[in-house]
Amino acid sequence: MKSRSTSRGAKGARPADRRLITIDDLTRLIGVSDPRLAPDGSAIVFVRKHVGDKNQYVTNLWMVPTGGGEPRQLTWGNKDRQPRFSADGSKLAFVGEREKGHPQVYLLDLAGGEARPVTQFPEGSFGAVAWSPDGRRLAVAFRERDPDWTEAAKKSRTDSGASDPPRVIDDPWYRLDGDGYFNATRHVLHVVDSTTGEIQHTWREDRLGTFSFDFSPDSTRLVIAANRHKRALLQPEHDELLLLALDSGKVRAIPNLPPGPKGTPVWSPDGRHIAYAGRLGPDGFYSVENLELWVCDPETGNPRSLTGGTDECLMAVCLADSVEAAFAPKFVWTADSRRLLVKIGRHGRSQIASVTLGGKFQFLTKAAAEHDLGNLARKGGLAAMCFGDATHPSEIAVGRSEGDHLSIEVLTAFNQPLLDELELATPSEHWVETADGTQVHAWLLLPPTSKRRAKMPGVLEIHGGPHAQYGSGFFHEFQLLAAQGYVVCYSNPRGSKGYGRDHTAAIRGAWGSADWVDIQAVTRFLKSQPMVDPKRLGVMGGSYGGYMTNWVIGHTREFAGAITDRCVSNLVSMFGSSDLPDEPDSYFPGNSWDRPEALWSMSPLKYLGEARTPTLIIHSEGDLRCNVEQAEQVYTVLHLNQVPVRFVRYPRESSHGLSRSGPPDLRRHRLGQILDWWTRWLK
Numbered sequence: 001m002k003s004r005s006t007s008r009g010a011k012g013a014r015p016a017d018r019r020l021i022t023i024d025d026l027t028r029l030i031g032v033s034d035p036r037l038a039p040d041g042s043a044i045v046f047v048r049k050h051v052g053d054k055n056q057y058v059t060n061l062w063m064v065p066t067g068g069g070e071p072r073q074l075t076w077g078n079k080d081r082q083p084r085f086s087a088d089g090s091k092l093a094f095v096g097e098r099e100k101g102h103p104q105v106y107l108l109d110l111a112g113g114e115a116r117p118v119t120q121f122p123e124g125s126f127g128a129v130a131w132s133p134d135g136r137r138l139a140v141a142f143r144e145r146d147p148d149w150t151e152a153a154k155k156s157r158t159d160s161g162a163s164d165p166p167r168v169i170d171d172p173w174y175r176l177d178g179d180g181y182f183n184a185t186r187h188v189l190h191v192v193d194s195t196t197g198e199i200q201h202t203w204r205e206d207r208l209g210t211f212s213f214d215f216s217p218d219s220t221r222l223v224i225a226a227n228r229h230k231r232a233l234l235q236p237e238h239d240e241l242l243l244l245a246l247d248s249g250k251v252r253a254i255p256n257l258p259p260g261p262k263g264t265p266v267w268s269p270d271g272r273h274i275a276y277a278g279r280l281g282p283d284g285f286y287s288v289e290n291l292e293l294w295v296c297d298p299e300t301g302n303p304r305s306l307t308g309g310t311d312e313c314l315m316a317v318c319l320a321d322s323v324e325a326a327f328a329p330k331f332v333w334t335a336d337s338r339r340l341l342v343k344i345g346r347h348g349r350s351q352i353a354s355v356t357l358g359g360k361f362q363f364l365t366k367a368a369a370e371h372d373l374g375n376l377a378r379k380g381g382l383a384a385m386c387f388g389d390a391t392h393p394s395e396i397a398v399g400r401s402e403g404d405h406l407s408i409e410v411l412t413a414f415n416q417p418l419l420d421e422l423e424l425a426t427p428s429e430h431w432v433e434t435a436d437g438t439q440v441h442a443w444l445l446l447p448p449t450s451k452r453r454a455k456m457p458g459v460l461e462i463h464g465g466p467h468a469q470y471g472s473g474f475f476h477e478f479q480l481l482a483a484q485g486y487v488v489c490y491s492n493p494r495g496s497k498g499y500g501r502d503h504t505a506a507i508r509g510a511w512g513s514a515d516w517v518d519i520q521a522v523t524r525f526l527k528s529q530p531m532v533d534p535k536r537l538g539v540m541g542g543s544y545g546g547y548m549t550n551w552v553i554g555h556t557r558e559f560a561g562a563i564t565d566r567c568v569s570n571l572v573s574m575f576g577s578s579d580l581p582d583e584p585d586s587y588f589p590g591n592s593w594d595r596p597e598a599l600w601s602m603s604p605l606k607y608l609g610e611a612r613t614p615t616l617i618i619h620s621e622g623d624l625r626c627n628v629e630q631a632e633q634v635y636t637v638l639h640l641n642q643v644p645v646r647f648v649r650y651p652r653e654s655s656h657g658l659s660r661s662g663p664p665d666l667r668r669h670r671l672g673q674i675l676d677w678w679t680r681w682l683k
Helices: 004-008 023-028 151-160 476-483 501-505 514-528 544-555 571-577 597-601 604-610 629-640 664-682
Strands: 031-037 043-051 057-065 080-085 091-096 104-109 124-131 137-144 188-193 199-203 212-215 221-226 240-245 251-253 262-267 274-278 292-297 301-305 331-333 339-346 349-356 361-363 370-376 382-389 392-402 405-410 428-433 439-445 456-462 487-492 532-542 561-565 615-620 645-650
Touching: 023 476, 023 664, 031 080, 031 382, 031 392, 043 080, 043 382, 043 392, 057 080, 080 124, 091 124, 124 212, 137 212, 188 221, 221 262, 240 262, 262 331, 274 331, 331 370, 339 370, 370 392, 382 405, 428 514, 439 476, 439 514, 456 514, 456 544, 456 664, 476 487, 476 664, 487 514, 514 532, 514 544, 532 544, 532 664, 544 561, 544 604, 561 664, 571 597, 571 629, 604 629, 615 629, 615 664, 629 645, 645 664
Parallel strands: 031 370, 212 262, 349 370, 456 487, 456 532, 532 561, 561 615, 615 645
Antiparallel strands: 031 043, 043 057, 080 091, 091 104, 124 137, 137 188, 188 199, 212 221, 221 240, 240 251, 262 274, 274 292, 292 301, 331 339, 339 349, 349 361, 370 382, 382 392, 392 405, 428 439, 439 487
16 A cells, blocks of 8 residues: 555545535544554554444454555454454454444454354453463453343333333442443453453452553563552542462552552563553543653562653643544553653644653654554564544554654555545644733634635634644544635644643633633634634534633624533532542632632633523533533523524433544534534624
8 A cells, every 4th residue: 555645646536526525424434443563563453433324333353464455354243343463463352242232352363264252241341451472361351231221121121111220329430421321330350261261360459440451471460550449539649550460369569659640551571661651649640730651660669750851741632523532641662672652642743752761752753643553563663553634534554663753654545535535625733822922823724725715704613621632633523614614723722732731731720711811812813814704703612612612602792603512611510410520629629519619700601691692502411521401501591691592402322422423313413503503603
């Protein structure tokens, strides 16, 4: 296959023959993820995702040679994921779901034959899956479904006419957006024989079931990042790294590790070090503070941060709607155990950096693109990757180490037939100076040439998080708006990741402060563009972006329309209705019961009595992150004040991530509502 630079210059349809992107093109996009190099570097196995003919997402495993050749399909289960090569490269383990609600670990002999299930777990869900280096065992995280909520139990109730049972809750960790309600069940670590599926060890001491793990190079131990404290949900500083001896089943903590969150442990190939993601202090992984790369000695601890001398963060996530938002660090050891490759989000781009054991930090990629890291081959300096940019959805690529950089060769072209049909918009980058001298990174996406006019309406998009970032990924929604003749502006105001710790921390416990200063500056920038009609501006955003949209319409009337999606409106009620509660006086000052003053002063609802901007409200009844009551309050206030308002409520089967991973028909409907609203109020 050709490299990205070659394929971009390949012959295709002339611009005059191309068409504009549509809502329905959303269902033609092909997604790729979880690339895994064979140990010898000869091929990459990955997950390919597309929309099936029954309004469902289909995922199967595919393989592509790294030396050239066409990709080929390996599995046809339609719900296959998490491919993992055995150390000798002869077998592939993966999670497949041939029966609804009953996923199992399957083994596929790459010499030939059908995949066979190696586990026999009851109904439930899998977390991570890993091979032991000697190939004798598989370690898996599995959570059995609450007996009252299995498919069989639900069918029995339907047949008998019984009601759904109540949920009896004794622990605040009983639900998670996108995962649903799991009540008291937890993921448990099982070590199984890779031939027979016999369970050899079971470990269940993690209070949340969110542990991560890795095998030692000699296959005798597992390192587990876990929290055994009774208040684990609210006190991540009690995270530990534990060693499980597979001969005796005994567990001991690695000593002398400082308090703070710890996760994603990875053993060095020589067995001398364990790398993990962490930081000091009481904040969890999602924080304004930088998440750092640490190493420790498996026996004595002796931890040290390899990236603490930089201002980079391992969880600076770049958002787009063509991929899942993965808030997880990614790093891998090189074969010589002397350095690690790390994914770093910086200035709206996901890059790959090298970090040595001595702490030398160096970026290996520079392109305005999304570089997503898989694993490394044992030899040859090859890295499995996904690679895409603002006009190219991600494809599978191989990175080749060449001195101080990675050269990227794209190996698949699943989306090229669609791209050859389309006239897409290309963003331009800008730095906007605010009233207090801050420089804010922003992008303008002008309509394709065929849709440009002398004066065009503009749409300001505000990202969620808030501690994430917009950037160089392919955004179908942005392209769709540009194709309809809107100038799209998006930016990374203070609170965003990717611009250093201080830029992010500027709004800790102070939403609606520095971020509002920056949004006003970006708004002035958009209005100043000669092709933009300043009287036809719209503002929109989701999650925290919905919060800021609510804030905007309560503080200014310069926008002709607004769309608030899966929003936050009332931090007082949000304090107790989200799946991830905060401790009092931690991120936000005060609490919701006897010291709500700070929360209320930061709540857009307090100011919505001043709003007169026509507003579309979008929310999912199944949103466990920002409960639908947040949107209900906005709707009630605007309706009572006779502001033009529409409330679109998606069913409980949808979640906070509807725009990225919701049912395809609901995603299309959402986009249709957005276009209808802007047509009504901006055109």
